[in-house]
Amino acid sequence: MDQPLPQLDRLFDYRIPDDLLDAVRPGCRVKVRFGRRKIGGYVIAVKRETDFDGKLLWISDLVSPQPVLTPEVARLARAVADRYAGTLADVLRLAVPERRKKVEEEPPRERLPVAAPTQHHWKRYIAGEAFLRALGAAKSPKTVWSALPGEDWPARLSETAATTAAAGRGAVLVVPDQDDLDRLDAALAAMLGEGRHVTLSAQMGPTKRYRAFLKAVRGEVRIVAGTRAAAFAPVPELGLVAIWDDGDESHVDRHAPYPHAREVLLTRAGLADAACLVGGHARTPQAQLLVETKWAVSMTASRDQIRSASPRIVPVGDESDLARDPSGSTARLPTVAWEAARAALAKRRAVLVQVPRRGYVPAVSCQRCRTRAACPHCSGPLRLMGARRSPVCGWCGRTAEGHRCRECGSNQVRAVVIGAERTAEEMAQAFPGAEVVESTGPNRLEAAPDGPAVVVATPGVEPPAPAGYGAVLLLDTWALLTRADLTASEEALRRWMNAVALARPDGTAVVVADGGLAVVQALLRWDPAWFASRELAERAELGFPPAMKMAALTGSNGAPEKLAADLPPDLGVEAIGPIPVDEHNERLLLRIRRRDGAALAGALARASAERAAAKADPVRVQIDPRAIA
Template sequence: MDQPLPQLDKLFDYRVPEDLAGRVRPGCRVKVRFGRRKVSGYVIALKPSTDFEGKLLWLSELVSPEPVVTPEIARLARAVADRYAGTLTDVLRLAVPERRVKVESEPRGEALPVAAPPSDHWKRYIAGDAFLRALRETKSPKAVWSALPGEDWPARLAEAAAATAASGRGAVLVVPDQTDLDRLDAALAAVLGPDRHVTLSAQLGPTKRYRSFLKAARGDVRIVAGTRAAAFAPVERLGLVAIWDDGDESHVDRHAPYPHAREVLLTRADLADAACLVGGRSRTPQAQLLVETRWAVSMTAPRDEIRRASPRIVPVGDESDLERDPSGGTARLPTVAWEAARSALAKDRPVLVQVPRRGYVPAVSCQRCRTRAACPNCSGPLRLTGARRAPVCGWCGTVAAGFRCAECGGNRMRAVIIGAERTVEELAQAFPDHPVVESTGVNRLGRAPAGAAVVVATPGVEPPAPDGYGAVLLLDTWALLTRAELIASEEALRRWMNAVALARHDGTAVVVADGGLAVVQALMRWDPAWFAARELQDRAELGFPPVMKFAALTGPNGEPEKLAADLPSDLGAEAIGPMPVDERTERLLLRVRRRDGAALAAMLAKATADRANAKAEPVRIQIDPREIA
């Protein structure tokens, strides 16, 4: 039933009227009487009898005979709800799109045959050819794939899906965002042929999304690609689940119970005995854990193949580099980076410049004492929006025309972080004979300009160049590396590798960072597996995820502590905090051994239901929170 209350997270039995007996099927939408109201729900199963001792009510209405919750998806939704201490209703709300009556009346189709693709490109990777062969032979291999620089990853995923479909099975492919989905959609059409796959994403709109969903549920297509909600796509005879760039935060759902698409797919692979492919240019510690526990094999390229595919990667950032630089280390664009850009432009090749933040100058400080400049009205951070504009508060929008430092009284400012807009201005002056364009989340370029041009982009929205970039410059790297987050270095490497992978194999990538740092070494050698293993070992020693299981409890002051106090002591949950979120809200972390993660989730779900029955203040629960700081 569509009742998200935790104390009602169970199945309820109803009698089926005789006039509906032939049309009600498992998975269809119905309405039932619950209390004094009619509520929506799904038929999970039909049984000849019940063990309920009370009086059974009748189904009130058959909303649609179309089965939209298959038995496999029902099992998956229950498993995901249990893993994340959520409710079945919340998970089904993520899994099943909004109904469109007109779409249900459209004629059914049938799955078209798919030819097995060649495995030439997969032979570049250790165990790559064996992985594709196993898919063709209806086996269920599981692999963590580290893609080479310049790899056409949408085509590789399409080939894996085609190999699966050729064996008569289905595949679900999940990518972070719509831009990635558009690339994968084109690759699937090229490899599979027309009308052999569908895409699922919120940007399709309700009608197109429901049409694609029904095509998969009816078995009209065997291949579904989409963003995170597509992890629940009802595909017949599932043979492969795959996720690209699992470290991207877009894979985490913003609604309760906040599941990660990677964990949904891993759970689904286990339940359906399907193959699994976790791919990306970088590698998360969570993916590395799959390798080290032998749940999956590591699929990487040999060193000589990496050297052929990789651009020249040059670090500039340690003391000796700065001393040798003609600028004396004061220039934001070191001489090595400037020369790499100039050389690429001279060859009529585009240049990519990655900067961490959009805007003009997102953060400023006092020129004299270096104290962060704050708004006189609300103490929020000040920022500059243009070259000759007064600073503006990022919180309340107040224009601080007469800035005075609260610490020393100084009236001059310096830039702490330089954004993409200011970088465009600087590079336009440095390279006046070439166009300089910007790509950010609010103004994303689909493709880089052809020929000699400079593209300034924030992480995640770097547009591909037709023949690759001649040079890639990674600026202000400290802004990523010094973030107060557990995943700072991991996330920095992911963003850098995604940018450097867009370079030509004979191009140059310059990272303005100390070459002695482990994360920079991993970039230079293009060895994300080594860095992921190192991160995993460090986290094991410190007791951090994914080696340990964490849960975040957020609620009114005092309530998370009360909920944690109700947990049984033999669970061994260690409380960290609470930490204030704001004046009225706090956040408490619970840590247990990984093997006790399921027990922790079950206890938290039960405690939440008990608190709801007692009408206590609600506490939000997040299992495996992305941020634990």
């Protein structure tokens, strides 16, 4: 039933009226009486008998005879709800899109055949051809793939899906965002031809999304590509699930129970005995854990292949580098970076400059005493919106005319963080005559200009260049590395690798960071598996995910502690906190051995149901929260 209350998270039996006996089927939508009102629900099974001893109510209405919830997806939704201490109703809201009656009336089309593609591109990877052969033989291999720089990953994913479909099974491919999906959609269309796959994403609109969903559930196509919600796509005879760049935070759903698309696909691969591919330029500790526990095989390229595909990567940032730099130790653009960009522009090649923040100057401090500049009205952080303009508060939006430091009284400010807009101004001054463009979240470029141009981009929205970038400059790296976050180094390497992967093999990448850092060494050697293994070992030693399971309880002051107190004492849960979220709310972390994660999720679900039944203050439960602090 479409009822998210945790105390009602179970199946209910209803009688089928005689006039609906032939139309009601497992997976279709119905309306039923519950209390004093009618609510929607799905038919999970049709049986002749029931174990219920009381009086059964009748199904009120048949919303649609079209089955939209397949048995395989129903099992998956139940497993995901249990894993994340959520309810089945919440997961089904993520899995099944809103109904569009007119779309259901459209006649189904015949499924078109899919031909197996060539596999020669996978020769560059150890076990690559073996993985494709296994897919072609309708087997279910599991692998973690570290892609080479410059790899045409949409084409490679398309090849795995086509191989699976040619063997008579279905494939689900999940990518982080719409731009990645557009690239994958184009690659699938080019390889398969029209009408052999569909895409699913929230940006499609309800009608297009439901039409694509019905094509999958009716078996008109075997291949579905999409963003995180596509992990639940009802593909018949599932043979492959694949996810690209699983470290991207876009893979985590913003709605309860907050599942990660990677975990949904891993669960699905286990339930459906399907092949699994976790791919990316970087590698997460979660993916590395799959390799080290022998659940998956690591698929990487040889060192010779890495050397031939990688650009020259140069670190600039330790004390000796800065001391030798003729531009001075305070230069934001070291001489090595400037020369690499100038050489690329001279060859009429584009240059990519990655900066961590958008805006002009997102944060400022006092020039004299370095105290962070704060708004006199709300104490929010001040920022600069342009040259020769007064600071503006990032919280309340007020302009701080005549700003003076609270500590020393100085009216001079200095930049703490340089944004993309200010960086673009600096690049225009450094390279006169070159076109300088920005690519940020609100204004993302689809592709870099053809020819000599400087593209200033924030992480995740770097546009590909037609022939690859001649130079890639990674600036202000300290802003990523010094974040108070468990995944700071992991996320920094992921963002750097995704940017460097856009460079030409004969290009140059300059990372303004100390070359002695382990994360920089991983970039220089293009060895994400080594760094992921190192991170995993450190987290195991410290007792952090993914070596341990964690849950975050967030609610009004005292509520998370009360919920934790209701957990069985023999569970072995360690409580960390609580820490204040704001004046009225707090957050409590629970830590437990990984093998007991399912028991913790079950106990939290039962405790949440008891609190809901008692009408106590609600507590938000997040299993494996991305942010620990």
